[in-house]
Amino acid sequence: MPRYKLVIEYDGAPFVGWQRQDNGPSVQQALEEAAERICGEPVRFHAAGRTDSGVHALGMVAHVDLPKTLPDGKLADALNAHLRPAPVAVLMAEDTGEDFHARFSCIERRYLYRILTRRADPALDRGRVWWHARSLDADAMHAAAQVLVGHHDFSSFRAAECQADSPVKTLDDLSVARCAEEVHVTARARSFLHHQVRNMVGSLALVGTGKWSAADLRAALEARDRAAAGPTAPACGLYFVSARYGEE
Template structure:
């Protein structure tokens, strides 16, 4: 059975997350249904990350096994046709070896979180960004973020329902960028990179750092919260709709030839 890597983009708003669930709309469920239109049977695909309800992706990666030898372009086009009108797009497709796995072959995952400082409601970006109505101190947020980079026990910053075997993870980067917007308001983009993440880890980071930027927390309180290894020490968990799975890295990029 030939195996194909799929690069997937989606608006997470209408879905109950990536992972297939009975009687609930999911990204995995819709892609598997589209695959079944091409080759009528039960399909099971695997993804690099199981995003939560409301979380978006511009660079999710999945793999699928097919019976036929499809050209990657034709498979991408056929899937996109059958995915209509769901807000899901296959943006690249490539053949990969039989032992290549979207999750286990990945070496790093990149997440983006978008936070907009604006009192009037956003219109065109509703459901795409987290909006707050008060100014934020970028330098303070960066100072707090720096204390999270490295290898730590992230118990404070993971969900109580997290199923990871260990709370110890290595965070490669947590960078905060100020972006000039055409509407004149401020946007902060949090770029977070690691080999793997705990459940709700990125949203816990951003919610905590927003409190630092707002002046409710001193930057050093982030270090104290980390060292507490206690979920109760975490700041508020921010909403999912500003979070994007931006990219997944592999030792050999399966899509390099297609780009």
């Protein structure tokens, strides 16, 4: 069976998340149903990251084994035709080797978190940004964020439901920059704990309002206790941007 690698964009708002669940529609289910209509039998998609409900993707990577061979461009077109009106779009689909695994072969995942900092709530970007009515000092956030970069025990930023074997991860980059009315947080690592990006953003926002210093953020990290860190930032501001693989 040929294996295909896909790059996928989706609006997370109407979904319970990437993964199939009993309580509502998932991105995985939308893709699998579209593929089943093309191939005539059930297939299984595997993604680089299992995003939560409301989390978006600009370039999620997934793979699927199909019982029939389709020209690369034709597969993306056919999936997109069957996916409508679900807000999921296959940007690229290509034949790949059997040893490629979207999750296990991935060596780097990149996320973007968008915070809209203005008095008025968003009209055009509702559900696409975290609306933070108070202003945030992006420079202070960026400076403090460097405390979290590197090899650490991230227990303070780990959701209780996290299924990872260890809370120790290496965070390769955590950058904060102002972009007009928005503050953008970008995070890059081989892998993340459950809710790690949203929990780091929630604490960085405390730095941005001046409530926390970089030393407070360091103390939260060193406590290795979820209760020591800030709140979880909302899902709607988070975007899975891209996944990198060894051959690239």
